[in-house]
Amino acid sequence: MKLTNDIRRQLLQNMLMAREFDNAMLRLYRQGKAFGGVYSQLGNEATSVGSAYALDTKRDVLFPMHRNIGSHFVFGQDVDTLMINHLARQGSQMRGTDGTGHYADPAKRIYGNVSHLGAMIPVAAGFSMADQLRGVTTVSMTYIGDGGSQVGEVHEALNFAAVRKLPLILIIENNQYAYSTPNSMEFACENLSDRAKGYGMAGETIDGTDVELVLKTCTEAVERARRGEGPTMVECVTMRMRGHAEHDDFSYVPKVLLEEWKRKDPVENYISKIVKAKIMSADEITTLREKTLSDMIAAIDRTLELPYPEAEEGFKNVFIED
Ligand SMILES: Cc1ncc(C[n+]2csc(CCOP(=O)(O)OP(=O)(O)O)c2C)c(N)n1
Ligand SMILES: [Mg+2]
Known part of the structure; x- marks a missing residue:
């Protein structure tokens, strides 16, 4: 993929949408209007947007995790649908039973997260394998955190994907913490991508705050997968800028760690880069920011006018019905 200025603008636009969606959810949580936990993705915009952007949204398939709102936007999910889901209003793809992105939207090729850490990787691998058996190459991209990477199923799925040369891309979001557990208490290898060699697959550790680098690395992974050369693990190093939820x-x-990473803010740094390179002017950036914010507020207003789903909806898909 040749990086054009149009692509750069789209990367920024998706990151800004993710940022404003997040800011909106933080406000709505404090107003008591969010449903369930709110898992901020502040600081993760470049990783989610840059990775998903490497895929072909018509051919490939996305299995996002709890900090990948940017990936949903890249795959064409609209703000209203996401807001309705998160605020558990009528029309929610989870029928209001959940607010954190555990939805599937097959038409958009998004299969949002299995809550049990690690459990989604074999599902993503299975999707690619099913298509491989049909003679079709469908790249599946999924995500796991630094903490989630330690779960046994991750190992099983990666070994399986490597053996079968499945077109699977695993993005490891190493945001330094798993709840309150720091990296130093999670693993003893230097980089999580060091493990790739053990599985017999490609792996790399990169700066997860640099959207163009994430896109470039993931584009190479997609090309490798399409050539039939198997899975890739991309460890994106970032920082979780808020609490677990x-x-x-x-x-x-x-606090010093947060201050250090604030200077590496993926959105603000990309804006500086784009303005400096004269791809967009400071005025155009202001207009884009204002439009993103006003679109978000309009989506919130529309969503808050909707009723909650009927209580009976909560019983669907729970018990087997005759
Ligand atoms: C198998 C399993 N164990 C525990 C949990 C509860 N849990 C959800 S997220 C989380 C922390 C995950 O940390 P990490 O993988 O680093 O991702 P992050 O939240 O930092 O992005 C835990 C313990 C779970 N969902 N699944
Ligand atoms: Mg983490």
Whole structure:
């Protein structure tokens, strides 16, 4: 994929949407209007947008995790649908039973997250394998955190994918913490991508705040997968800039660490880069920011006018019905 200025603008637009969606959810949580936990993805915009952008949204398939709102946008999910899901209103793809993105939208080729960490990787691998058996190459991309990477199923799925040369891309979002557990208490290898060699697959560790680098690395992974050369693991190093979810005050995270990563803000740094390279002017950026925010507010207003689903909806898909 040749990086054009049009692509750069789209990358920025998707990152801004993710940022404003996040800001909106943080406000709605404090107003008591969000449903369930709110898992901020602040700081993860470049990883989610740059990775999903490498895929072909018509051919490939996305299995996002709880910090990948940007990936949903890249795959064409609209703000209203996501807002209705997160605020559990009528029309929610989970019928209001959940607010954190555990939805599937087969038409958009998005299969949102299995909550049990690690369990989604074999599902993503299975999707690619089913198509491989039909003679079709469908790249599946999924995500896991630094903490989630330690779960046994991750190992099983990666070994299987490597053996079968499945076109699977695993993005490891190493955001330094798994709830309150820091990297130093999670693993003893230097980089999580060091493990790729053990599985017999490609792997790399990159700066997850650099959207163009994430896109470039993932594009190479997609090309490798399409050539039939199997899976790739891409470890994107970022920082979780909020608590695990908004109920968590993350007082266990050293303030200096947060200050250090604030300087690496993926959105603000990309804006500086784009303005400096004269791809967009400061005025155009202001207009884009304002439009993104006003679109988000309009989507919230429309969503809050909707009723909650009927209570009976909660019983669907729970018990087997005759
Ligand atoms: C098998 C399993 N164990 C525990 C949990 C509860 N849980 C959900 S997210 C999370 C922390 C995950 O940390 P990490 O993988 O680093 O992702 P992050 O939240 O930092 O993005 C935990 C313990 C779960 N969902 N599944
Ligand atoms: Mg983590």
